[in-house]
Amino acid sequence: MSLKGKRIAFLIGPAFQDEEGTEPRKYLVGKGAEVVYIGPQKTVYRGKYGRAKVKVDKTFDRVRPDEFDAVIIPGGSAPEHLRVEKVAVNFVRDFIELGRPLAAICHGPQMLISADSLKGRTITCYEGIRDDVKLAGAKYVDEPVVVDGNLITSRKPSDIPMFNEAIYEALKSKD
Amino acid sequence: MSLKGKRIAFLIGPAFQDEEGTEPRKYLVGKGAEVVYIGPQKTVYRGKYGRAKVKVDKTFDRVRPDEFDAVIIPGGSAPEHLRVEKVAVNFVRDFIELGRPLAAICHGPQMLISADSLKGRTITCYEGIRDDVKLAGAKYVDEPVVVDGNLITSRKPSDIPMFNEAIYEALKSKD
Numbered sequence: 001m002s003l004k005g006k007r008i009a010f011l012i013g014p015a016f017q018d019e020e021g022t023e024p025r026k027y028l029v030g031k032g033a034e035v036v037y038i039g040p041q042k043t044v045y046r047g048k049y050g051r052a053k054v055k056v057d058k059t060f061d062r063v064r065p066d067e068f069d070a071v072i073i074p075g076g077s078a079p080e081h082l083r084v085e086k087v088a089v090n091f092v093r094d095f096i097e098l099g100r101p102l103a104a105i106c107h108g109p110q111m112l113i114s115a116d117s118l119k120g121r122t123i124t125c126y127e128g129i130r131d132d133v134k135l136a137g138a139k140y141v142d143e144p145v146v147v148d149g150n151l152i153t154s155r156k157p158s159d160i161p162m163f164n165e166a167i168y169e170a171l172k173s174k175d
Numbered sequence: 176m177s178l179k180g181k182r183i184a185f186l187i188g189p190a191f192q193d194e195e196g197t198e199p200r201k202y203l204v205g206k207g208a209e210v211v212y213i214g215p216q217k218t219v220y221r222g223k224y225g226r227a228k229v230k231v232d233k234t235f236d237r238v239r240p241d242e243f244d245a246v247i248i249p250g251g252s253a254p255e256h257l258r259v260e261k262v263a264v265n266f267v268r269d270f271i272e273l274g275r276p277l278a279a280i281c282h283g284p285q286m287l288i289s290a291d292s293l294k295g296r297t298i299t300c301y302e303g304i305r306d307d308v309k310l311a312g313a314k315y316v317d318e319p320v321v322v323d324g325n326l327i328t329s330r331k332p333s334d335i336p337m338f339n340e341a342i343y344e345a346l347k348s349k350d
Contacts, residue, residue, distance in 0.1 A: 080304065113310070128252075128255025128259060131258065135310040
């Protein structure tokens, strides 16, 4: 089934995890979706390992959460940059409230901590931040992909294929 | 005043922030202290920017907190590796209970979150983890160095000179 007509916001910032910031886009564009890179500045960000570059399509102040069918938050150091930008945190908080699929991998859930969106949710993440998501009220589990309602989470780059599939399934089932 | 006879544990792991993992050692050795690098493995760790290397002197299972007069935790990605090692977290928790000076910079306070040692304490840290330290019960302030009882914290590499001086003052006054 094609994802034609689906519009996905991919949140990006400095030192994103290279594959997490690019592979889901390739997969979802291949399925027919439109993927829009949203960042704090209209610039080109580099991956933390120098293996990828991403050009911001739109800045946070130019978009509204309800323009998108899903949001993806990659890991690396980008979430630590985005979570101190009020406009980015508000975007995530408001999007979560729409009940549409939000997918975060690795350090991505740091944004959900700052958006205060984890209370009572079951998620996974990079193990180095598991204590932080627990303090934010989440139940942490160590699995390649966890789907809890509209929230899709994964742990690390090797989980990307299952992460991608879970995003696809969530968007497909929203038709 | 010399720090001769003072023994300091410097907690180290993969991808430490280069200057934070080496400059305080140089400063304190220059003041006469003995600095021992403690890590999870008996190996050489590289700084995250490739500007420094550190050889572990002793592993966590070979040391006791009461052997040391102070503990230093540098930033970078090392704290996210150390905080998932039970032996490292226990070392920090037990050291804090001794009431001796513990100094953490940048991402270093992530170890204090995992050791559950931040309730009611006033600290600073890298701004990207400020929401996490607040959820762990700390009062976060944005200052180059914060001293709250035995706890010394700083935000980033440019704070190192003030961080070093605060560690020196704390050790000096414990005589």
